[in-house]
Structure formats: C-alpha cells, structure tokens
Amino acid sequence: MRPSVLVPSAEGRSPPSRSRVLWLSCVAHALHDGYTDMIYALLPVWQADFGLDFAGLAILRGIYAGTMATLQIPAGHLAKQWGSRATLALGTLLAALGYALAGMSGGLAGLCVALAISGSGSSTQHPIASGAVARAYDREARGPLSIYNFSGDLGKSALPATISLLVTMMSWRHALWVVAAVGCVTAAVIALSFPNLARRETPDRSAPAQRSPASGKGFSWLFAIGVLDTAVRMGLLTFLPFLLKAKGVSPQLTGTALALVFIGGAAGKFVCGWIGARVGVVHTVLLTEGGTAACIVAVMFLPLASTLVLLPILGMMLNGTSSVLYGTVPDMCPPERTERAFALFYTGTIASGALSPVLYGYLGDRVGVHGATVATAFTALAIFPLAIALRSYLSDNRKEVDTHDDV
Incomplete structure (x- = not known):
C-alpha cells in the first residue's frame, strides 16, 4: 500500500x-x-x-x-x-x-x-x-x-x-x-x-523497494495516454481553421470559432477533474476520447451552424482528459517522487505538443486536410486500449487496488 x-x-x-x-x-x-x-x-x-x-x-x-x-x-x-x-x-x-x-x-x-x-x-x-x-x-x-x-x-x-x-x-x-x-x-x-511542505514517509517493511516512476507500468500507460491525448488536441487545432474555411467561414469568424473551442476547453479542464474523481479515471477518459473522436467526425460533415454550436463541446472533450490524467499522476508514484513524476509527464506532453503538428502536417500534405483530421480521430480512439490497460493500476475510492508495484 x-x-x-x-x-x-x-x-x-x-x-x-x-x-x-x-x-x-x-x-x-x-x-x-x-x-x-x-x-x-x-x-x-x-x-x-x-x-x-x-x-x-x-x-x-x-x-x-x-x-x-x-x-x-x-x-x-x-x-x-x-x-x-x-x-x-x-x-x-x-x-x-x-x-x-x-x-x-x-x-x-x-x-x-x-x-x-x-x-x-x-x-x-x-x-x-x-x-x-x-x-x-x-x-x-x-x-x-x-x-x-x-x-x-x-x-x-x-x-x-x-x-x-x-x-x-x-x-x-x-x-x-x-x-x-x-x-x-x-x-x-x-x-x-508558499507553505514549505515537509515530506517524509512512514516505513513499510512489508512493501517492496520503491522504484522510479519511469519504470512503473501504470505510469507508462498514463504517460502514453497523455502523449497521444496532446497529439490529438494539437493536431486537430492545426487543421480546424482549414476545415472551417472550407465551410465558408471568414477569417474574422474563424477567430470567434476558435475562441468557442478554447472556452469549452477551459471548462473541460475545470469540470472533468471532478468528474474523474466521482465516476473513475478510465470511464472519464473513455468518455472524453470517444466524445473527441465523435465531435471531430461531426465537425467535418455537419453544416456550419451546427458546427459552431458543437465547437464548445469539442473543446470540452479535447481538454477534459488532461485534468483527469494530471490528477492520476500522484497515484502512480511514491509521495517523495511526485515532482519527478510530474516532470516526466509534462516533458512528454510538451514534446508531443511540439512534434505532433509537424507529423500531422506532413500527413496532411500527402492525404489532405480531411484525411489528416480523420487520423486525429483514430488517434483518440487508439487511447481506448491504453485506458483499459491502465485500469488495473488505479487505486481510488471506487476500486481499491494495491498499487505498490506501479512505481
């Protein structure tokens, strides 16, 4: 424990x-x-x-x-x-x-x-x-x-x-x-x-030696989900202005449309952390990533008026996963290594945010904007098996699991 x-x-x-x-x-x-x-x-x-x-x-x-x-x-x-x-x-x-x-x-x-x-x-x-x-x-x-x-x-x-x-x-x-x-x-x-939080651990002689967060399977699954989730978000935001332009949106209205996405994203970050605490991490990730994939496809094919209504919901789904993931990082590591675990996690997501638009951009040059946008939806769905694999490493109020082997 x-x-x-x-x-x-x-x-x-x-x-x-x-x-x-x-x-x-x-x-x-x-x-x-x-x-x-x-x-x-x-x-x-x-x-x-x-x-x-x-x-x-x-x-x-x-x-x-x-x-x-x-x-x-x-x-x-x-x-x-x-x-x-x-x-x-x-x-x-x-x-x-x-x-x-x-x-x-x-x-x-x-x-x-x-x-x-x-x-x-x-x-x-x-x-x-x-x-x-x-x-x-x-x-x-x-x-x-x-x-x-x-x-x-x-x-x-x-x-x-x-x-x-x-x-x-x-x-x-x-x-x-x-x-x-x-x-x-x-x-x-x-x-x-800023309070100086003292840290020390109560020895648990029955527990095995603690390992680095990077070696824990639970943290590895969480890390992979974070990297792919960031790739979906940054990849879609790269192509969304072009999708809107194809629907006849003016440059001025494009800014408004993106603002709707960002407003929904901020709300998603605020709300989904609390949802994850109540319905569980895996269920929330499946909901947000499934919702993201569905919203991406809908934005591609819906008429303009319906697309604009959907954009705040798309933003909530795009950004909502991140709060759930950040809230799970402490569960995947010993308390004295919390900062290191967050450092590893943020390093991966920031790197993904920098590289994914480039990779999706190359794909877009070859298969077109719509094809590359569909690829972002499939990337969101690729998170499903990772989230299911993460389930056995989680310990929360709904599912008590001994997690000392996670990290």
Whole structure:
C-alpha cells in the first residue's frame, strides 16, 4: 500500500495552508503559462524589428519551449534538494528576469539568450506547483488539480492580451519590463507565503523497494495516454481553421470559432477533474476520447451552424482528459517522487505538443486536410486500449487496488 505522507500530518495541515498551496500554485501556473504564450503576441513585433522570416520566428518560440521542456526533470531534482518554495520562487524570478533581459537586448542573439533564461525559469512551475498541490491534498487532489490545470488557461488568455495592449501604448521593450515586474512581485509572494511542505514517509517493511516512476507500468500507460491525448488536441487545432474555411467561414469568424473551442476547453479542464474523481479515471477518459473522436467526425460533415454550436463541446472533450490524467499522476508514484513524476509527464506532453503538428502536417500534405483530421480521430480512439490497460493500476475510492508495484 502507498506509504502515509506527512505534508505536514493531518493534525498539522490546516485548510488555510492547503488553500494557500492551491491558490499560489494557480497564480504561478497562470503567470508561467501566460509567459509561454505571450511570445505568440510578440512574434509579429519581433518580425518587424529584427527582419525575421517565419523559420526564425519558429526558432524563437522553440528556444523558450525547448528549454522549458528539457529542464523540467532537473527542476524536480532541485526541488528535492532546495524545497518547493525556494525552487518555485527562484524559477519564477528567473522567468521574469529573462523577459526583463529581453527588453534590454540590443540584438537577436541577446533576445535568444534571454528567452532561454526565461524558459529555464518556467521549467520549474509544472512539476513543483502540481506536485505541491498533490501532496497538500493527497487522495483528495483530483479536484484541486483540475482547478490548477484550469488556471493555466486564464494566464494564456490574460498575459498575451495584456502585452498586445501594452505594445500599443509603449515600446515592446518597456512592455516586457512591465510584465517582468509582475513576475518579480509574484516570485516575492511565493518566497514569503508558499507553505514549505515537509515530506517524509512512514516505513513499510512489508512493501517492496520503491522504484522510479519511469519504470512503473501504470505510469507508462498514463504517460502514453497523455502523449497521444496532446497529439490529438494539437493536431486537430492545426487543421480546424482549414476545415472551417472550407465551410465558408471568414477569417474574422474563424477567430470567434476558435475562441468557442478554447472556452469549452477551459471548462473541460475545470469540470472533468471532478468528474474523474466521482465516476473513475478510465470511464472519464473513455468518455472524453470517444466524445473527441465523435465531435471531430461531426465537425467535418455537419453544416456550419451546427458546427459552431458543437465547437464548445469539442473543446470540452479535447481538454477534459488532461485534468483527469494530471490528477492520476500522484497515484502512480511514491509521495517523495511526485515532482519527478510530474516532470516526466509534462516533458512528454510538451514534446508531443511540439512534434505532433509537424507529423500531422506532413500527413496532411500527402492525404489532405480531411484525411489528416480523420487520423486525429483514430488517434483518440487508439487511447481506448491504453485506458483499459491502465485500469488495473488505479487505486481510488471506487476500486481499491494495491498499487505498490506501479512505481
């Protein structure tokens, strides 16, 4: 059985402390995800300022995303040595200082270095904040993790819009200093207020030696589901504007249609974590992935009016699985390795998000937009056997299974 966790103990873990972990983690998630997607709003500005082609712009985006993805596992190791509070605060400060340096950069090389610094700082957020929420709430973490997951979407909406507004009022360099200042303040709040969750395990001499999350079959199935789920989402979003264009949608209405998908996606992240806690992980994954495949096919063949009505539901199905998966990560690892498990999981999903549009794009060049879109639906259905295989490794309120062999 999973060893007991003192994070602190039940007697010492007050609801305010739990709540503070959750809301500060949500603030960190919103800030860092906002920093990540803020680049999209800045790319046209940088293109005009530095004379970049589209390949150069893609490299700028890749520098940030690449450093963030590759350093998440080292960030988990740092958290184990320094503690969650110090690592998250320093990472947030580094992400903010990276953007401040970008504002001071005199050329393209300096901008690239600054983005790498900021991406390095942002690598700390996902494994540490999600791990802290999981430890604070223990077996009740599914719902709070869905709130945490949802908060990232708020940041993705707020900060790109903010930077777009700021660059109409001042130079982009000064605008970056403003958002960097917000990050510095957030880092200070985390350093002063984030609860330092002590971790220790109660020895269980009857249990076998604990292994790395990467070696556990349960975690492997969960990881594979996360990678494919992200591939479906990013692949479909690549082709959806072209599907809408084929239905006669104008560029202006395309933006509105995508907004409907994103609104539904945010709602799906918030709701599906709670659903998973009540009806079970496997049932929820089968529902969301089956719903995703059905909605993809429907969007391809329905008339425009019906398609627009369906888009928020499609968004819910596309994004809903992620909250269920994130809430299951703590069940697949020993408590002292929660950050490492989240780091591995997020590394896989971020890499999938970067590579899958390229792979589906090559497929689209060969079989057409509709053929590649059908492939995303089949990818969603391919998750079914993985979810069924995951069932025997789950332990929750509905199905008690000894999971000490999972990790």
